[in-house]
Amino acid sequence: MPFKASLAELQVEASCPICLEYLRDPVTTDCGHNFCGSCIHQCWEDLQDTLPCPVCLHHCPDRNLKRNMQLGHMTGIVKQLLARRSKRKLREEKALCEQHSQALALFCEKDLELLCPQCKVSPGHRGHPLTPIEQAAAGHRKKLKSYIEPLQKQVEDTEKVLKMQISNLFELRRKVENRKHKLYSDFEQFKHFLGKEQSAVHIRLLTEENHVQEKIIESKNQMLDHHSTLRSLLSEITEKCLQTDLDLLTGIESIHNTYEHLQPPPAFSYELKKEVCSLPPQYFGLQKMISTFQVDLTLDPETAHHTLLISQDRKTATFQKMKPSHAYNPQAFTSYPAVLSCEGFEAGRHFWQVEVTGTGEWSLGVCKESFPRNALLSPSPNNGCWQIQFWTRTSGTEDSGNLRQIGIFLDYELGEVSFYSLSNRSYLYTFNEFFTEKLMPYFSIGPSSESLTISIVKDES
Structure with missing residues (x-):
């Protein structure tokens, strides 16, 4: 009876409170009650602004109710359960052979069918293994139970795979979102650079145009003066030729001198300088450098100064003003907040990048493995440390004065340590040196910093 009561309760839950039939295309109101989509809309057909729930009279904001597909599926399942129960009950009540109308008492193990005594002697089941229903049911129940554990295991494995696929x-x-954001940022930087380059080219072209224009005007004025002189001399000579001999010879020397010393002004010629859009090489080479030589670094807690808190994944160092512990570690930095990576390099090319948040002074680079950890001298190439310093003024913005994404490229054989700002993909600085021993990536935070954090990150593009 408990199953029957539960099934009846489930049947009520799958029914519409308006038409009392099974829910058709169910919808759910804001108050949580479920109705047939057609029933609730018919109920509200003549209403305007006030739309009460037919069960609790809760006011619904609009007629656009959300379809409850899960409840629709559940209603279908309830219908199937009731139909199967009715068929089963009918079979149990009758339990008769449909062909011979005799009680079913045997089970054919070959054809897996229930038989009556008359079916037993029929040609279709002659020679087949037949067992009483109770015995057959016990055997098949045992066999079905043996399926349960393997099926449960398969269900668990499938759920794990499904969970993994969802993950x-x-x-x-x-x-994809990160890639889209990064590409958008790159395009914005690229557009910004192209805008600046376009303005610079326009200014250069305008300056050259003004300069050439002045030269052309000056040449034109000189040519006009020369033209005027020629016309005046031509008029004077023509007039002389018509005069008497005495008048013609009077002042003839001036005309000869003028004619013989005529010098046309040089014609001005020009050629505009060829202007091209010159993109910086990092727009083409930096991404290839990252994808080809990127390494995955981890921080070495054994080398960390006592004021640096190293994260569990060894990717982040956070500055905190802490008192030194009594335990002495000879590998740790003692004179200022710094830490090395676990990985070092004795050859090859390697690229890694760092993000910094917080406010204060910080520096990045490489140092020799033998670099003294307790030296009072400032780190420099002279004592085996090649690093550049930065100062983050604010923690909320990224601008030219607040470089928070830095890329470091080490070319051991070439003897170069180069630094790039990944925020605007610009080149910063290069150290040139002849390396002779193992180099360790180096990270340092100034003692005057305020909760500054340095994180090793990896480009996923």
């Missing part, structure tokens, strides 16, 4: 889907979406 992979979310991870894919996250990576």
